Amino acid sequence: MFKELKIAAIQTNILWENILGNLSQYDEMLQNISEDVMLIVLPEMFATGFTMHPENCAETMDGSSVNWMQDKAKELNKAIMGSLVIQERENYYNRMVFVYPNGALRYYDKRHLFTLAGEDKKYTPGMERLIFDYKGWKICPMICYDLRFPVWSRNTKNYDVLIYMANWPKPRINAWDTLLKARAIENMSYVVGVNRIGFDENNYEFNGHSQAIDPLGKSIGNTSENSPEILEVILDKNKLNTLRNKFQFLNDRDSFEVY
Template sequence: MNDVISVAAIQMNCILGNKEENLSKSERLIEDAVKKGAKLIVLPELFNTGYRVEENDLDLAEQIPGETTSWLERICSENNVYIVGCILEKSITNGVIYDTAIVVGPKGLIGSYRKIHLWDKENIRFAKGNEYPIFDLGFARLGVQICYEIGFPEGARILSLKGADIVVYPSAFGKERLYVWDIATRSRALENGIYVIACNRTGKERGKTEFGGFSRIVDPKGKIIVEASSEDEVILAEVNLNDVKNQRREVPYLRDLNQCVIKENLIF
């Protein structure tokens, strides 16, 4: 396993409901990330459709594998990279849709993650996922959460205990709550000793839903390595997975966690 790898987050605005244009823009930005040496690339939440497409969810949703999965497979194969992208997933149950992240590598689809904790009216749009998978990329063990889930420490903790070195957050996080984004992105990294790749949207949809940007890559100490500042931007950082194990020895939250006591006192 190579301990040092280059990772990238693609911050971008999207054209509402226009898959062709969004995929074209995404590919240009991915090419930029590849030229800069990125091995793992993260795209924002619902990057291929835009976020506020609720009336057209059923028409825009895809099965996995499907159109966008195949598009990602082609890019990953051609460039020998790994990409995480989040799309509307059409369930095999007619009429049911998930907000789903797909993980793709040079050899094809690796797996997917369905958003578990839904934000506000997403509870009307989407069904909830119920699993926290780990994706072994060979060079790193990857966990995925989506947007609003940055504020749920349980998800990142579960993924870390299951072996994640890096947790990524494809997001369409609102500008109004950037104070949450700022604290939570660093907290999830620090409390688990992980790298966090928090990839956010920019732009405004329907004249009122404004996305916050400030995509960032955070190290296991909670330090921001790099942060985006433009509408369409690629940020890139080298991450050293030795820093994960070193930080977990320096501040041993995962070692000292008494899981038995937590399980006994959970109330749902």
């Protein structure tokens, strides 16, 4: 078990539906990752942008992007995660893929599809949360619009960190900032949010605000606006346990199940 978990959040512009171009861009950025980083987090649909044309760019779980993630994880000896457009049979998924340093995979399919953009018309929603262990840390991954639904992220399994990867647009960035802090406070958990920058093919603007927040809602790191940047933060398990033991807010949570 590691008492500290160092995470690198990759905030960058995403080239529209250009898988090879985006992977090349990440290759360059990852050269600047600190040696002691344990986990690299990429944005939502990091290889394509938030496209509603999955038929143009969907991949399989043995496609270029997943293979690239596995190669990078092994090469750098670090875990790497981000969401991709994945096709299984006739269905498309906005899927978070987590790759361990040895290349092993876990995945989570986005539960809450963004109806305002028609994501629900193109993609199939996930039905199960994922909470997994990495270096003694229990991690719960979520994708973008999931952030607006606190019941889905409710900390009933005593996870240690919530990680959100997103394409969250500039006009609603105040909601991103506010809800990330709320999720940390209500779940007594670290929260890491990774967003993109730039303009997409629909001329929507994204201005980043990637950040990490402690279990009391205090910022422990954030990026500049509109800047391609790597945010490196250290999460402290001793601090987390001390805060939970002192306040014990999670002991008073309501008892109910989500179906």
